[in-house]
Ligand SMILES: [Fe+2]
């Protein structure tokens with residue numbers, strides 16, 4: 201039997217039929233000895249989320265997953281109503297319970313090759329905010345603002361603190377035995393302002409390249425894609441995750457949410473990787489470039 205491989209993907213958004221078909225067509229034989237990391241944003245529709253996780257479970261030895269922001273949309277879902285899920289916090293815990301029943305990992309685990317995989321729950325706050333003169337900084341432009349329902353104990357502005365606090369009970373164990381261990385962490389959200397800045401710099405570079413190559417207007421393409429209509433940094437992630445990465449010290453961190461395939465190095469010893477499936481229109485307009493595929497994580501280099 202071949203060595204276990206570890207793959208990563210995020211932002212499956214399987215409420216789009218083509219994306220669900222992509223999941224369904226993944227090989228039923230090639231990955232039976234392998235692990236896959238799914239870094240959030242599968243769908244807000246619980247039945248489709250469960251179906252997707254079941255498909256991955258049938259095709260991979262181990263499945264690691266953390267909910268993204270889309271999973272916590274609850275206000276418009278009839279299914280949530282039927283299950284008496286009243287708010288986003290309840291939905292989050294319902295999803296974690298469901299994963300437990302399905303055998304999907306939402307807690308740290310170790311692969312057969314001794315690699316530790318650590319899911320980091322999160323949300324966003326204003327700690328990554330980078331004001332830009334041409335882009336609106338208004339939370340009301342994001343669907344989360346209307347589709348999530350928070351509670352008096354966990355209002356929206358405390359969501360990042362709430363979800364990252366849930367990670368704490370797993371983190372203390374990494375302080376002692378970090379020397380010999382190979383660790384991969386993953387979160388749906390971006391983990392620091394430094395990562396946010398690296399992402400923005402990479403996007404500017406890509407935009408400039410496209411302008412240079414064909415005198416096009418890539419910014420219009422991005423507007424069409426629907427992911428750059430407001431200041432993303434306001435809803436991107438939280439520095440609270442960075443504090444946790446500093447304690448865990450992984451070699452690789454997988455993130456999602458930003459819907460752009462990229463690898464980033466921000467001089468902190470961690471390789472940051474985003475490998476989204478993304479929306480169909482993002483692939484059609486070319487803002488997500490290469491063919492949709494799982495990303496194989498290689499801890500020994502690029
Ligand atoms: Fe997404």
Ligand SMILES: [Fe+2]
Nearest residue numbers: 241268269457
């Ligand atoms: Fe997201």
